[in-house]
Amino acid sequence: MMTMRRWWLGPAVFGAAFACGATADNAPRTAGRVALAIGQDTIGPAAAPGAPAQAFPAPSRPVADIVAPRWTAEALRDDAGEFARVVRLAKIRAGMQVADIGAGDGYYVARLSPLVGATGRVFGQDIIPDYLTLLQRRVRREALANVQVVAGDPHDPRLPAKSVDVALMIHMYHEIEQPYALLWNLATAMRPGGTLVILDLERPTYGHGTPPDLLRCELRTVGYRERSFTRTALEEYVAVFEAPDSLSRPTPEAITAARRRTPCLAPRE
Numbered sequence: 001m002m003t004m005r006r007w008w009l010g011p012a013v014f015g016a017a018f019a020c021g022a023t024a025d026n027a028p029r030t031a032g033r034v035a036l037a038i039g040q041d042t043i044g045p046a047a048a049p050g051a052p053a054q055a056f057p058a059p060s061r062p063v064a065d066i067v068a069p070r071w072t073a074e075a076l077r078d079d080a081g082e083f084a085r086v087v088r089l090a091k092i093r094a095g096m097q098v099a100d101i102g103a104g105d106g107y108y109v110a111r112l113s114p115l116v117g118a119t120g121r122v123f124g125q126d127i128i129p130d131y132l133t134l135l136q137r138r139v140r141r142e143a144l145a146n147v148q149v150v151a152g153d154p155h156d157p158r159l160p161a162k163s164v165d166v167a168l169m170i171h172m173y174h175e176i177e178q179p180y181a182l183l184w185n186l187a188t189a190m191r192p193g194g195t196l197v198i199l200d201l202e203r204p205t206y207g208h209g210t211p212p213d214l215l216r217c218e219l220r221t222v223g224y225r226e227r228s229f230t231r232t233a234l235e236e237y238v239a240v241f242e243a244p245d246s247l248s249r250p251t252p253e254a255i256t257a258a259r260r261r262t263p264c265l266a267p268r269e
Contacts, residue, residue, distance in 0.1 A: 045158030046123065046148060046158055047158050047159055047160045047161065049153070049158070050158075050184070051156075051185055051252055052181075053154070053155035053156075053178050055181070055253075056178060056180040056256065057256045057259045059177075059179050059218065060264055061264070061266045062266075063176070063177050063205065064174045064206060065175070074107050085238065086168070086197065086238060087115065090197040090238075090240065091166075091195075092112070092115060092166055094117040094119065095117065095120045097122075097123070097163055097164055097165050097166075098121070098122050098123070098164070098166045098168065099123040099125055099150075099164045099166070100122065100168045100170070101167055101168065101169050101172070102126055102175070103135055103149075104131050104134075104135070105134040106134070106138040106139070108168060109122055109139070109147055110138060113142075116146065120146060121148065121163075122146060123147075123148050123163075123164065124139070124150065125149075125151075125159065126150075126152065132151055135149050136149045154182070155178040156182065157185060157189060159186070160189060161188050161189060161246075162188075162192075163191070164189045164190050165191055165194050166195050166196075167186060167190065167194070167195070167197070168197050169197070169200075170199045171201075173198050173200050173210050173215065174200065174209055175208075179218050180218065180221060180222055180259070183196075183218070183219060183222040184222050184252065187223070190246075192245065194242070194243045196242075197239070198210075198238070198240075199232075199236065200215070200236075201235045201237075202235045203235060204266060205266065211266055212239065214265070214266050214267070217264035221250070221259060222255060223248070223249040224242065225244075228240045
């Protein structure tokens with residue numbers, strides 16, 4: 001999956017983000033868990049493993065590399081109103097439980113925490129150990145008491161069953177190595193009527209975007225239903241999907257058979 005993390009807007013921005021992110025402190029690692037250099041606890045999965053990656057087909061399109069723990073400078077994103085737009089379209093409000101899949105160093109997590117409030121909860125999830133360490137430090141530094149940092153797998157977010165009202169995938173869907181497995185396992189974590197909100201760019205996946213029709217095909221394969229599609233900026237869109245009930249979603253075998261018959265292909269350029 002998530003060969004995760006946010007793309008870049010220029011060499012200077014990327015260099016700064018990568019320098020402060022992907023190699024931060026060379027945090028020690030243990031099997032499947034991240035040992036924190038600044039505290040006594042560890043970060044790990046929040047749920048038992050779901051369906052294995054090998055039960056699902058690989059995507060029929062390139063997968064973008066993970067390059068940095070953030071999309072670009074936070075002040076630029078605030079000035080552009082990105083978070084406010086996503087929250088409005090996602091209909092996130094106090095008391096909700098929200099998961100940021102591929103949270104990086106926590107731009108959304110830090111803003112979601114006060115929004116959902118003391119009765120809500122935020123799962124900051126990623127698969128890159130150094131990014132998880134950065135996120136945990138931010139959670140402690142900003143005293144975000146309603147945030148749980150979660151280590152996922154490339155094919156499985158490892159979130160508790162029926163725990164999530166809204167899941168966010170911000171500038172990272174194109175980095176998911178195993179989208180069918182990840183979406184299938186994510187459905188287990190969604191509450192009834194829960195939604196998946198994807199912000200991406202209308203570009204080829206190798207160019208750190210996802211063509212909308214390709215996105216629709218992959219999500220429809222796993223039983224996600226499109227609720228809305230909004231163009232929010234040049235090349236940018238926010239797509240909202242309702243997650244399938246975990247008991248009625250297609251089986252891994254049905255997904256594999258469907259994609260063998262008709263692959264989800266990127267449009268020809």
